[in-house]
Amino acid sequence: MLKFTIRRLLVSFPQLVILSLLIFFLASLMPGDALSGVIDPNIPAEAIERQREMLGLNNPWHIQYKDWVVNMLQGDFGNSYFKKQPVLDVIGDRLTNTIWLSLFSAVLIYLIGLPLGLISGRYNDTFLDSVITGYTYLGFATPTFMFGLLMLLVFGYNLGWFPTSGSVDANVTPGTFEYVISKMYHLVLPSFSIALIGLVGTVQYLRSGIIETKQKDYVTLARAKGVSESKVYTKHIFRNSIIPIAAFFGYEITGLLGGSIFIEQIYAYPGMGRLFLESISTRDFSVANVLILMYGFLAIVGALLSDIILSIVDPRIRIK
Amino acid sequence: MTKSAWSRILFAAMLSLVLVLAACGGGDKKDDGEKKDDKDTSDKTEEKSTEGEFSYEDFDQTVANTGDPSGTGTLKVGYTSDTPFEGTLNWAFYQGSPDATMIGYFDEAVFSMDADFQYTQDGLITYEVDEDAKTVTFTLAHDAKWHDGTPVTIEDYVASYEVIGHPDYDGVRGSDEGFTLIEGYEDYQAGKADKISGIEVKDDKTAVFTYKELAPSLTAGGFWAYAFPKHHYEGVEVKDMAASDQTRKNPIGIGPYKVKSITTGEAVILEKNKDYWRGEPGMDGIEIKVIPSSSIADAVEKGDVDVALSFPTDQYPDVSEMEGVEWLANIDGAYTYIGFKLGEWDADKKEVNYKPEEMKMGDKELRRAMWYAMDNDAVGNKFYHGLRWKATSLITPYHANWHSDVEVPEYDPEKAKQILADAGYEDVDGDGFVEDPDGEKLEIKFASMSGGDIAEPLTNYYIQSWKEIGLNVVKTNGRLIEFNSFYDMVGEDDPEIDIYQAAWGVGSDVDPSGLYGRKASFNYPRYASEENDDLLKKGNSTEAFDVDYRKDIYNQWQELMVEEMPVIPTLYRSYVIPVNERVKNWSEEYGFNEDTLLYRVGVDE
Numbered sequence: 001m002l003k004f005t006i007r008r009l010l011v012s013f014p015q016l017v018i019l020s021l022l023i024f025f026l027a028s029l030m031p032g033d034a035l036s037g038v039i040d041p042n043i044p045a046e047a048i049e050r051q052r053e054m055l056g057l058n059n060p061w062h063i064q065y066k067d068w069v070v071n072m073l074q075g076d077f078g079n080s081y082f083k084k085q086p087v088l089d090v091i092g093d094r095l096t097n098t099i100w101l102s103l104f105s106a107v108l109i110y111l112i113g114l115p116l117g118l119i120s121g122r123y124n125d126t127f128l129d130s131v132i133t134g135y136t137y138l139g140f141a142t143p144t145f146m147f148g149l150l151m152l153l154v155f156g157y158n159l160g161w162f163p164t165s166g167s168v169d170a171n172v173t174p175g176t177f178e179y180v181i182s183k184m185y186h187l188v189l190p191s192f193s194i195a196l197i198g199l200v201g202t203v204q205y206l207r208s209g210i211i212e213t214k215q216k217d218y219v220t221l222a223r224a225k226g227v228s229e230s231k232v233y234t235k236h237i238f239r240n241s242i243i244p245i246a247a248f249f250g251y252e253i254t255g256l257l258g259g260s261i262f263i264e265q266i267y268a269y270p271g272m273g274r275l276f277l278e279s280i281s282t283r284d285f286s287v288a289n290v291l292i293l294m295y296g297f298l299a300i301v302g303a304l305l306s307d308i309i310l311s312i313v314d315p316r317i318r319i320k
Numbered sequence: 321m322t323k324s325a326w327s328r329i330l331f332a333a334m335l336s337l338v339l340v341l342a343a344c345g346g347g348d349k350k351d352d353g354e355k356k357d358d359k360d361t362s363d364k365t366e367e368k369s370t371e372g373e374f375s376y377e378d379f380d381q382t383v384a385n386t387g388d389p390s391g392t393g394t395l396k397v398g399y400t401s402d403t404p405f406e407g408t409l410n411w412a413f414y415q416g417s418p419d420a421t422m423i424g425y426f427d428e429a430v431f432s433m434d435a436d437f438q439y440t441q442d443g444l445i446t447y448e449v450d451e452d453a454k455t456v457t458f459t460l461a462h463d464a465k466w467h468d469g470t471p472v473t474i475e476d477y478v479a480s481y482e483v484i485g486h487p488d489y490d491g492v493r494g495s496d497e498g499f500t501l502i503e504g505y506e507d508y509q510a511g512k513a514d515k516i517s518g519i520e521v522k523d524d525k526t527a528v529f530t531y532k533e534l535a536p537s538l539t540a541g542g543f544w545a546y547a548f549p550k551h552h553y554e555g556v557e558v559k560d561m562a563a564s565d566q567t568r569k570n571p572i573g574i575g576p577y578k579v580k581s582i583t584t585g586e587a588v589i590l591e592k593n594k595d596y597w598r599g600e601p602g603m604d605g606i607e608i609k610v611i612p613s614s615s616i617a618d619a620v621e622k623g624d625v626d627v628a629l630s631f632p633t634d635q636y637p638d639v640s641e642m643e644g645v646e647w648l649a650n651i652d653g654a655y656t657y658i659g660f661k662l663g664e665w666d667a668d669k670k671e672v673n674y675k676p677e678e679m680k681m682g683d684k685e686l687r688r689a690m691w692y693a694m695d696n697d698a699v700g701n702k703f704y705h706g707l708r709w710k711a712t713s714l715i716t717p718y719h720a721n722w723h724s725d726v727e728v729p730e731y732d733p734e735k736a737k738q739i740l741a742d743a744g745y746e747d748v749d750g751d752g753f754v755e756d757p758d759g760e761k762l763e764i765k766f767a768s769m770s771g772g773d774i775a776e777p778l779t780n781y782y783i784q785s786w787k788e789i790g791l792n793v794v795k796t797n798g799r800l801i802e803f804n805s806f807y808d809m810v811g812e813d814d815p816e817i818d819i820y821q822a823a824w825g826v827g828s829d830v831d832p833s834g835l836y837g838r839k840a841s842f843n844y845p846r847y848a849s850e851e852n853d854d855l856l857k858k859g860n861s862t863e864a865f866d867v868d869y870r871k872d873i874y875n876q877w878q879e880l881m882v883e884e885m886p887v888i889p890t891l892y893r894s895y896v897i898p899v900n901e902r903v904k905n906w907s908e909e910y911g912f913n914e915d916t917l918l919y920r921v922g923v924d925e
Contacts, residue, residue, distance in 0.1 A: 032804030039807055044834070045841035047495035054490060082415055084408045084562035093584050149614070157618045164619065165611055170587035268612045270404045270585040278403050283804055 005304065012300040019296040021065070023289050028061035032283050034081035055081065068289070078286040080279075087290050090275070095257075097167050098271040101194070101264075102256035104187045108195035109202060109252075116199070117206025121241065122233055124211050132203065139200035145262035148193040152266055155189055162189045165268035190267045194260055202245055209241025216240075239313070246313045250305030254298035373706030374637070376894030379649035382907035382916060389602025389904050389922020397425070398611040398625030400632060404585025405610055409571040411546040412484050413491050413562040418610065421629060422588050425606055425918070426467070427573025429545040430477060435911030436721045437828035439539050442912050444574065444597065445477060447543065451862065454534055456543070460525040464597035466549050467578035473524045476547040481519065483548055487511040488559040498542035503530040536864045541828030547574060576601035576919035586610055602904070602922035620645060626900040626923065634774070636896050637705050649896045650908045653718040655711050656823040656891040658694075658782075660687055663846030664813040671838050672846040680764065680818045683757075685743035687885045690819075691729040692736035693789045694782065696890050703774050703781075707896065711889035713878040715830060721867075722830045724875045726882050736789040745790070753792035764793045767809060767820040770800035779821070793819075810844050820844070821890070830874065831860045836886070847886030855880065 035048050035057065052058050056067060071078060077087040120132040156164035162185065163169070169182040213219065214237055222236050223229075261273035272291070279287035399405070405418035411427065414420055432442035439447065444464055448457045464472040484494040485508050499505055503518025518530040535542070549572050556564050571579055574597070577590035591605040611619050613632045617639045619625045640647065660681035663674040676682030696710035717723045729735075744757030756762045764786075768779040779800060786793045796816045801809065810820055822844070824835060833856040834840050838848040855877040864870040881887075899906050902924040907916035914920070 030804075031802075031808040036804050036808055036811075039842065043492050044495045047492055050495075051490070051492060079563070083406045084413060084415065085568065086563065089563075152615065153618075157615070157622060160622070164615055164624070166583070166586045166609065168583060168586075170581065170583045170589050170607060170609065173581070265402065265612065266614065268404075268586070268610060268615075274403070281804075 005308070008304050008307070012297075012304075015300060016293065016296060020069070020289075020293055023292045024061055024065045024068070027285050027289060028064075030283070033057050034283050034285065036283060077290050080284055080287045082279075082282050082284050083287075087287050090287055091272070091290065091294070094270055094272050094275045097269065098257060098273075100167075100183060100187060101191055101260075101269065101271055102253070104184075104191035105194040105198065105256055106253060108191055109199040112195065113199035113202035114206065117203040118210065118233070118238065120203065121207040121210025121214075124207070129207075133207070136200040136203050139197050142197060144193070144197050144260070145266065147197050148190070148263050148266040151189055151193045162186075164189075167269055167271075186269075190260075190263050190269055193263050193266075194256075201248075205244045205248075206241055209244060210237055213237045213241045243310065243314050246309045247306055249309050250302040250307070251299075252302075253305065254302030257298055258295055373701050374640075375706050375709075376649040376651060376896075379647060379896070381648055381650055381909040383646050383648065383899050383901075383903060383905070385646075385901060385904045385924070386915070387904060389920060390925070391600065391602060391604075391922070393603050393923035393925050395603055395606045395627070395903065395921065395923050396625045397606060397608040398616060398619055398628045399608060400613050400616045400628055400630040401610050402612050407568050407582065407584050408562055409579075409582075410548075410562070410567045412480060412489075412493065412548060413567060415492070422608060423571070423573070424575075425588070425608060426571065426575045426577055426579050426590055427546065428575040428918070430547050430574075431543065431545050432912040433541075433828065435909075437540055437719070437830075437910075439541070439543065440912055442914075444472070444547075445474075447539075449534065449539070449865075451534060451865065454531050456529045456531065456534075456538070458527050458529065458543075462597050464574050465595045466552070466574060467572040467593060468552065469595070470549075470551050472547055472574055474521060474527045475524070476550050477544075478519055478521060478527055479548040479550040480544050480546055481505075481516060482508075483558055483561070484544070485509045485516060486558040488557065490559060491562065496542065497535055497537050498544055501531045501533060501535065501538070501542075503532055534862050534865070535860045536870060537829040537831050537860055539865075540830065549573075576917075577606050580605065596919055598917070598919055601919040617642075620898045620900070623900060626903050627906065628898050631895070631897055633704070633707050633894075633896055634772070636707065639898075642898065644901050645898045646901055647896055647898055648906070648908045649707075649894050650910070651716070651718050652893045652895045653716065653827075654823055654825045654893055655714070655716050655889050656708075656821065656893070657711070657714075657887045657889045658690075658819055658821050659810075659845045659887040660819050660885070661813065661817055661845060662886055663848070665811075665841065665846060670841075672840075672843050672848045674846055674848040680762070683743065684885060685739055686745070687888070688729060689736040689739040689743075689745075689789060690786060690791065691885065691888050692732050692739065693785045693791075694888070694890065695731040695785065697731065699778065699781065700891055703778055704891070704893075708891040708893040711892045712882075714832060714836070714881050714887070714889055715874060715878055716826060716892055718826060719830045722871060722874050724878045726878050728882055733785075733789055740789060740791075747790060752790070753787075754790040762792060764791060765796045765816055765818045766793050767796040767806060767814075767817040768800050769806045769822065770802055775800055782821070796820075811841070813846065832856065832877070833860065836881075845886040847884065849884065851880060852877070852884075 033052070034055070035052055056064060059067075068078065079085065080087050080090045083090050116132050120129045123129050152164060155161050167183065167186050168179065169186070172178045172182050210233075219232060219236055222232050227236070258272060260271070261277055263269070264271045264274045265277075275287065276291050278284070279291065399418060399421055401418050403418070405422055406414070406416055408414045408419050409423050411423055414423060430443050430445040431439045431447070434440050441447070441461075444460065444462055446459050446461045448459070450456070458474060458477060460472065460474050460477075466472060481499065481502070483489060484491070485499060485505055487509060493499075494509065502516060504513060504516050505518065507513040508516045519527060520530070521527045531538070552572055553561055553564070553566050556566060561567060568584075569582065576593055576596040576598070578593045580589045580591045582588050587607065587609045589605065589607050592601045592603065594600060609625065611625065611628070613635075616625075616628050616631060617635050620628050621639070621642050623644070636647075662676050662679050662682055663672055666673040681687060700706060700709040712728045713724055713726045715723050740754055745754040745762070747753060748755045748759050754762060766779070766783065769775060779795065783793045783795070796809070806820075806822075809817055810822070835842050836847070836852065837843060837856050838853055855873055858864065859870060859873045859877065864873065897908060904922040904924065905916050905920045907913065909916065
């Protein structure tokens, strides 16, 4: 297992190098740079040119790439031009928020999704099942941004149960219990908006897995042995039907870490998705490049994670 | 290849296809959503337009709720923005306007300004100009303290120049006349001198600045307007200042409220500064939050915020009837215009190369005809509900004292056609579009920026208007262009652009040479003439300290611009701001008024 993991990580290294080259090359093709948005008659062109020179933006892209890589190997990921601070600090601020949001959403997705899938698979073609599958179809068809806006309107503004924007109440002191509570309170709406739509895949996969598995011979055998019905489902069927979900688990986690552009925008939640969008529209390439590289890395880790989880859930894969 | 391997590849291919389709589907849906919104608002507009349009002149600029503030309570300010604020909270280093807004609540300018955007003597620092000696004496006129209790000295004001002019300073400031005209500044900036030789500190309260020459722009926002807390940054290198905790976590200032806590990107909490030099502030504190444009109106209606800064003007018609809220409005310092490419930028000489005879739009009569074909009053009313209106001169009414009501072409398509015919533009081949006087096909490429719901229909409207007088105008690249690319293309004099639509924000100083001067890289039409050079030079000369003289010069310049038409100003604009009725003494009026300064603002409990 360890050998497998190490091998996978080694293979991912050249992938990251190619990705970083691609990012840099494509970014160099994009019109404008961090300073092209500075169009202010009070700032003479010479001042902007001086800045470009200072930031090395006038160098050809392969030189910029070399500088970037060399600095990065020394642990310096560069500075964000707009935020006037190191890229890692910029990302760090947002990452914390995004991790909270992803964690909450992931927990909700599985907490709600698994029981729903289980019920709907076990009692397939009943009224209950129709209600659940009906919901999943609706979920598939609803765009996230619309659902998010609807939730914001109903629970944020009309009913006023939850805060409508931000990640925390600005009045509480960081580090206190109140602070944590306030953070969670702010997470309820955005994470439910992500989860209630995001869980439909899980429900569907689990449902069809269960329906398929429960006709298998070993299940019939288990029943014939006199295993109780609930045990048949929790022990024998569930474990086998969860394989497709486990296969996606790694991707799901790393995907959530990338942040949700729509949800973050709607709830003014300062997370990674918005940071990515901002850094592209302001041509803050030092941030954007590191972000894309990080997403690439996350995708690789996600695949790895999925494989590991799969091998835990399904021993057959391990043997191969 | 075995069958099972194939099916896996097929499955993978199908999966990616599904993903692509799903992505497209998502995008389409979003568009639909937006279009629907668009339609809703336009329907409502039609209803309203029968009742009459809005005009900023019908609004008050100060709330009706006036009188002494109670000294207690908290004002909740919403700043409308779809991006978090950056958090570079110092006047010398900030980059975006969200940051500037935040700083403005805890640190104030040391000078006061009148409605004409001229510095006056009501601020913390007063100034005295000696025209003969070319010096300005700055005097700290009152005792003030920084938020940490340290007294403000004139050294703190001088420190601003030393930090911004420092060779390691990596911000965009420090290149305008307020800096470069100071004796010895350029040597200091280049690292050749340790001190700015033209700045002499006499004592704790007085400093004398010597200038190479004096320009009226100095007293119209040219002097740097903020003190820099030198002691607060003790031990921090200039290059590290912007990213330091002193800037990002515990910034200080001299304003009536001081920073209590900052939630990065989201909110700033301020508390009363009892030592404020003008007197005790009117409230316990202020909370400023960033609110996305999609929910700002709801936040105001619910009372989550008392004041919404940068309120999206296009939402106003839908919420104008909101209860418990007073709407204030004023004119915005900006104008939209259509520019004609009349030359190109000469990078070697660093000046514009005006060559109308070689350019498609070089014929003044053609430009005049296009002006007559545009109905900008209708554009203002139909697209902007009257909150934008037809522009005339390039000096906007925001600079009320300098704006001249020059006569400009009124909408008259028949006259436009006549002008074209007289100038020899005729439809030779009968395709409905005129050919140029040489009988060549004339296709005008129009570059316009994307962004907002109105951009596309407005562009199409102009193209339609010009079509009606027989001009074939097409969009550059066949579509609207994203902001960064747009200015990249316009700045590089891309041959795909003959005309373009853009906007300028105007500063406190009326001097337009940064936009229309021969040496200005922002002179995108690339227009230059000796008369223009002469007027712009006179307008910012020492003689122009005489306001009447300067007015006369700028009147002449405004007329010249209508005569020469390097650009057509299309729209002036106003902004609206909702203020909860519980807020006292809030004002959007320009100029200095002791009664509505921030420390006089209060809230009813």
